[in-house]
Amino acid sequence: MHDASARQHAERTGIWFVGARGSVATTATVGLAAIAGGQAPPTGCVTAREPFASAGLPEFADLVVGGHDISAVTMTKRAEHLVETGMIPPRLLAATHDALEQADAEVRPGYAPDHEDAVSQQQVAERLAADIASFRDRNGLARVVVVDLSSTEPPVAPLPEHDDPAALLAALADPDRAVLPASSVSAYAAVLAGAAYACFTPSAGMGLPALTALARERGVPVAGQDGKTGQTWLRTVLAPAFAARGLRVLSWSGTNLLGGGDGATLADPDAVRSKLATKTRGLTALTGSETTPLHIDNVPDLGDVKVAWDHVHVEGFLGSRITLQTTWTAHDSMLAAPLVLDLARLLALAHTAGVSGPVPELGFFFKDPWSSDVHDAAAQAVALEDWVRRTSAQAGA
C-alpha cells in the first residue's frame, strides 16, 4: 500500500452525486469514510479484490464527495434516519459524522424543472457545471466523476433533438423549451464540466444518442445504466448457467417488495415503467422467453429492505420440468453503495487513460449496459477484469 506521506501527494478525485442526500449517496459517503478511516473493510466493493486492487485506481482515502440535490434534508439527517431503521450501525455514524458534514457542505441545489421556468436548459446546465468545476477547483481535485443516483423518472417521449447533437444544442438555448428530462440536463452538465459520468438509475441521463455523441466528442468516459444490484444481478448469473446446460427457460416470474423512498417512488405507475423495462430486457435476451411477469410493490413497513421472489420454470430432458425459486433479502442501498464507489474509481482510471464515450466493459454494473449487449454476469466479470488490466497499462498506472 501507499504510505501516508505518499498519499499527501497523490491525486485526489471527486465524486459528485446527483441525488447526494438520498439513501444510496449517504450510505456510500458513510462507507467511504469508514473504509478510508479503517472502521470497516471494503466488503461489497468489486475493486477491493484483484486485479482491481493493484490497478492503480484512486485510493478510497483520496476520494472527495460533493453533489446536487433538491432536498433540504442533510446527509447527516438522512444517515441518522438510516441508523434508526437498523440499516447503518450506530458506531459507524459516530465515526463518520465529520466526513458527512464535510460532504454535505459540498452539496448544491439540484435542478427542479418546475421552479426554473424563466431560464433555458443551457443556462441550467451551465449553472450545474459551474458547481462541479468549483468543487474541483476548491478541493484541488485531478478530476471529478458524476454519478446519477436521483429518483427514477418516467420514460421520456422521444424528440428529434435527442438524436442530433446540433439540434439539441440549439433547443437547449431556447428558454421556452425543455427538451431534456432533469437527469439528462445533469448528464449534459457533466460533459460541460469535463467530468466522467455514470448513470445508476433507469432515467434517460446520458443515454440519449445526442448526449452520448457529445460525451465522446468532448473526451469524457461514461457508463450506464441502472445499477444491477440484486434480483437482476441474480438473474443474469442464473440464466446463462441454464443455457450452458442446454436447459430451456419457459418462464421467469418475479415480484419485488420494498419500502423506503424507492418503494414510494416506484409506486408511481409511470416511474415503475422505466424500471420494469430495464429489469426484463436482459432476461429476455438471455433466455429467449417472453413470459416474464414482474411486479414492484411498495410495502412501507419493509423500510429499506428489499425482498425479491423469483419463480423459474424450465424445460429439461424429454420435456421434464424443473423449477427454481429464489428469495433474495437485502438492504437495497447497501448493495448499491459499494458499486457506486467502484464506478467512481474505475471511471477515474478511464478518464486518466483518455477513454471517451460509453465504456461497454463497465456493463458488469448495469441492468441495461450502454454500448454492449452482454448481460451474462460471469462473462461481464471476465471482460471487466481484462479491461482494468488493459486500461491500467494504458494509463501508466
Place this chain on the structure above:
Amino acid sequence: MHDASARQHAERTGIWFVGARGSVATTATVGLAAIAGGQAPPTGCVTAREPFASAGLPEFADLVVGGHDISAVTMTKRAEHLVETGMIPPRLLAATHDALEQADAEVRPGYAPDHEDAVSQQQVAERLAADIASFRDRNGLARVVVVDLSSTEPPVAPLPEHDDPAALLAALADPDRAVLPASSVSAYAAVLAGAAYACFTPSAGMGLPALTALARERGVPVAGQDGKTGQTWLRTVLAPAFAARGLRVLSWSGTNLLGGGDGATLADPDAVRSKLATKTRGLTALTGSETTPLHIDNVPDLGDVKVAWDHVHVEGFLGSRITLQTTWTAHDSMLAAPLVLDLARLLALAHTAGVSGPVPELGFFFKDPWSSDVHDAAAQAVALEDWVRRTSAQAGA
C-alpha cells in the same frame, strides 16, 4: 449435418453403463432413442449447442447401449415404473420400446462382491472387460465409453496398494484379497478393455491413484467424479458470483429431500458420507466458509423428485446482511441422463484424439473434478468450450 447415407458409414460408439438397469441409465437410453428417432429434442444436453454441435462428436444415432448390472429387473420394466411415477411420458416409452429391449439384451451380470468369493479380483475384472470387448466386436463399434452409474458406495479405507500400480496388480491376482471396491473393479475392467471411462458417482471408481496411473499408461481418457446435476451445480454457479461482487459468504446451509432408489441408498449413513463429502468440497473452496451444514433425507413419497433448499447468509457493505434462499425441484434422473450422453460423446472425441488419463476440462460435469481444482461453473463452461475446439482440431474432426 450428416445425411443418412453418410451415417451408414459413420463410426459407431458404444456406451457401457455400469448400473445399466437403474433410473439414470434407463432414462438416458430412452432419451437417446427418442432423440435419435426425432421424438424428442436434445434439451438438457450440453453437446447439442455450439461449439459442441459442430465439433464432430458421434451423432446420437450412432451411439449403442449396453452395460453391467446386478439386478434382474430389465430396463423396460424400469422404464414402465418411471412412466407410472409420472417421470417418463407414456408416448416416449411406446416410441422407444424396441431400443430399450435391444439395449437390455446387451446387459451382462455385474460384479457383486459377496457372490464371487472364490476368484481373484483380476479374474473378475477380466470377465467384465471381456463383456465390454465382446459388445464392441459384436456391434462393430469404433470405441466404447464406460459410464459408472451404480449405487453410491461407502468411503473406502485407504490401502497402500491404492497408490502403487505394481502393488495393486499383484494384490488383484490374489484370490484371498479384495483390495478394490466394486466401482474400482469396474474402472479397472474399462482400462483392460481399452475403453474410455466416466465416474458419475461419488464411489472410488477410477479415482484411486494407482488406477488413474494405469489409465494414463494404457491410453484411455477418464473423467470424474460425481455428476454435478442440481443443487451442487447451482451452488457453483452462485458462489463465484458472490465472490466477483466482493461479497463474503458467512454460511451456506442446505437440505435435500428425495425418494426413489437413490433416497433409500442415501438413507444409509455410510453411503451418505461419500455424497456429503463431494457435495461440500467445492463450496468450501469457492467461499472459504466452513459453516456448510447439509442433509439428505429419504422422503419416499417424493419418488424420483428431488427438492433442495439452500439458505445462504452473506456479509455485504458495512457489515450488512444479505440472505438468498433457493428451492430447486426436479426429477433427478432427468438432470443426470443428458449429461451422461454428453460425457459419452465427449470422451469418444477425447479417445479419438489420443487423450489419455484424467481430462480436467470435463470438470464441468462433476462435483469433485479429477485433476482440477476449478469449481466455478461459468469458468468450467468456458474451459470446456475451449477444450472441445482444441480437441476437435486434434482429432481431425
Place this chain on the structure above:
Amino acid sequence: MHDASARQHAERTGIWFVGARGSVATTATVGLAAIAGGQAPPTGCVTAREPFASAGLPEFADLVVGGHDISAVTMTKRAEHLVETGMIPPRLLAATHDALEQADAEVRPGYAPDHEDAVSQQQVAERLAADIASFRDRNGLARVVVVDLSSTEPPVAPLPEHDDPAALLAALADPDRAVLPASSVSAYAAVLAGAAYACFTPSAGMGLPALTALARERGVPVAGQDGKTGQTWLRTVLAPAFAARGLRVLSWSGTNLLGGGDGATLADPDAVRSKLATKTRGLTALTGSETTPLHIDNVPDLGDVKVAWDHVHVEGFLGSRITLQTTWTAHDSMLAAPLVLDLARLLALAHTAGVSGPVPELGFFFKDPWSSDVHDAAAQAVALEDWVRRTSAQAGA
C-alpha cells in the same frame, strides 16, 4: 354403510354445473365416478370425514351430473386434455369414460348474452330452468343442486333493480334490457327450477340482494361465494393464528402464477378485479392491515398448476420483526373439485331440511361468504360441523 339394494331405493340427487365442460366440473365428474366406483378414495372431500360421513348426506353413488355450457368441447375431450397435461391419471379416465359420456349427454347450451338479443332475460332464465327441471324428471331425482363454475365475469355496475325483487322481475321481462350478468341469470334459473344453488366463482351470481330475496322467498338454500381453495384458504388459516398470539400483521403480499384456462381468463384486467377483491377482503378483515398487494399472472407453461407465494411481515414483541413466507403448489382444479362435491351434498341436506336463503355456515367453502363475516378457517370448520349435526337432525336423517 348402505348396501347396494338399499341404494336402489335411495333418493338420487342431481348436480347441475354451470360451466359443465370446464376443468373443475370435468374433474369433479371424473372424481365422482371414480369414488362411486371404488377406483379412488374421497381424499380432499370434507364430507368424507366425521361428523359429515354419518350425517345422512346423499352417497357419492347417488349423485347424477348434468349442466349448462357454451362450449362445444365435450367433457370427455376436456378430460383427455387434462390427462395429457399430467393432471388426471390415465387409469382413472379409462375407468370413468362411460360416466363422463353420460354426464356430457346431460349438458345443454348455456346462456351466451351476445347471441340472445331478441328475447328477454326472463325467457332465457325460463329456458335454463326448464333444462334443469327436465334433467330432474328424466333422471327421477329428488332434487338438484346448481353449482356455478363458469368463467369469472368483470364486476357488475350496480342498478336499482339489483336491490328490489319486484323491479328486477319487471326489468327481466323487458326484451330490450339486460339487467343481469350471465351468472345471475343462471342463479335466477336455479330459483325458478326450485334448485339449491352454490356460487363457486367471484361473479355476481345469486349475490345480488334482489335474487337472494327471491331465493329465500321460494325456499331454496344458497351458498357463496368464490371457492376458497388454496392461497386464500391458507391465509385464513394463518391470519387468525397470528391474532391469537397477539402478533400484529404489518403487510401480507402475494403473487399467483397460473396457466390453463383460468390463467387466460384472469389475464383480462376486468375479470381479475373481481377475483382480487374477494381474495383480499377476508385478509383485511382478519389482520387489520391494508398493505396487501396481490397479483395474478398468466404463465401458460404452468398449465393447470398454480403457484402462490406469500410474504407476511409481522410485528412481534418490542417491535421485533417476523417474516413468514409460504409457497403453495397445486393443481387448481384438483383443489376445487372435491369441495364442489361437498357443496352439492351439503346443500342437498339443507334443501331436505327446509333451509332457505343463504347458509352462513357454508362460509367454510368460500372466499367471500354470504351472510357471514367469519373468515377464520378453524372457526368456520367448527361452525360447519355444528351445522351439519343440527341440520341432519332437522332433516330426520
Place this chain on the structure above:
Amino acid sequence: MHDASARQHAERTGIWFVGARGSVATTATVGLAAIAGGQAPPTGCVTAREPFASAGLPEFADLVVGGHDISAVTMTKRAEHLVETGMIPPRLLAATHDALEQADAEVRPGYAPDHEDAVSQQQVAERLAADIASFRDRNGLARVVVVDLSSTEPPVAPLPEHDDPAALLAALADPDRAVLPASSVSAYAAVLAGAAYACFTPSAGMGLPALTALARERGVPVAGQDGKTGQTWLRTVLAPAFAARGLRVLSWSGTNLLGGGDGATLADPDAVRSKLATKTRGLTALTGSETTPLHIDNVPDLGDVKVAWDHVHVEGFLGSRITLQTTWTAHDSMLAAPLVLDLARLLALAHTAGVSGPVPELGFFFKDPWSSDVHDAAAQAVALEDWVRRTSAQAGA
C-alpha cells in the same frame, strides 16, 4: 384500567426465572419493564387481548422479577449484548436499565450438579426453595411463579424413583445419589416453596410423574412443556387445517438454522435429541405421517435469528399432489419472552383460584402439553379462552 393508587394496593406477583441471565429471561425482563413503563405495547402477549385482558390477571406493572442462574454475566450485560446483535432496540435498554439492575440484584446462584457433590439433592432443593421464599417475603409478593428457561438437558435415563413420590423423597435425601436432573431439582424446589411452575424447555423439569404428583398434592398449578414459539406452532396451525379439508399429509420435512447460545447448546447431539422428540410428537399425532425428517443446525453467524424451512407433501383429490413450503424467520427470544409473561400471569390466576397440578388448557403454550393430547393450535386457543373465563370467575376476579 386500574388507576395508579388502586395499584398501590394491588397484590404483586413474582416471576422467578430458572436461567434468569439467559436471552429469553433478559428479553422478558426488558419487555416487562418497557410495557409497564409505557415504552412498548404488549404486542406478542396473548394475555393482552380479550378475554384475557379483563380476566383479572396481575397487571404487568405488578410483576417482580428474580431468579436462579449459574452464570456470572449480569442481565444488564446480556441485554447490552442483545442490543449489539440488533435484537433489542437501544432506546428500550436505556429506558429499562434500572429495572434490569433491580432484577439482577434478585438473582441467586443456580444448581450446578458438578459443583455440589457433598450435599444431597434434598438440601440443594431446600436452598433453592429458600431463595424463592426469601424473594417473596422481601418483596411482599402474594405469590411466585417459577419459569424454567435454562439450557436444554439430554434425555433422562428412567429410574423407578421418577414414578414413585415416596421413593423419590427417600432418594433425594441420600447425599450419594443424584436421581434428578438439574431441571427437576428446580421444579421440586418450586413445589417446596409453594410456587406455581412452568417448564418452557424440553428438559424433564416437573414432567416426571413423581414430581407431578407432589405438585398436585401440595396445591401448586404447573404447566409444560417446551414453549411452542415458532416452527412447531406453525405446524400445529397448519396440520389440523389440512385434516379439516380431508387432505392427507404424506411427509413433513423440516430444517432449523440458528446461532446464539441456543444454537451452540443444540449442536450437542444429546441435547438435540430432547428437542427433536418434543418437536415431532405433535406433528405425528396431527397428521398420522411418520415421515417427518427434522434437523437443527448451529449456524453461528445467524446470531439469535432462527430460520425454519418446512416442506409439506400432501395427497389431494384423485391422488394429486400439493406442496406447501414455509420459511419462518424470527428472533427466537422475541417469540418466547411474551409467552413467558403470559404464563406467569395465567399461572398466578390459577394459583389464586386454587387450581393444582398440571393445567391442560395451558397446552396452547407448549410443544408437548402435560395432561393433554390436543396439539391443534386453534382448538387450544378456544380451550384457553374458555379456561380463563371459568378460572377468573372461580378466583372471584
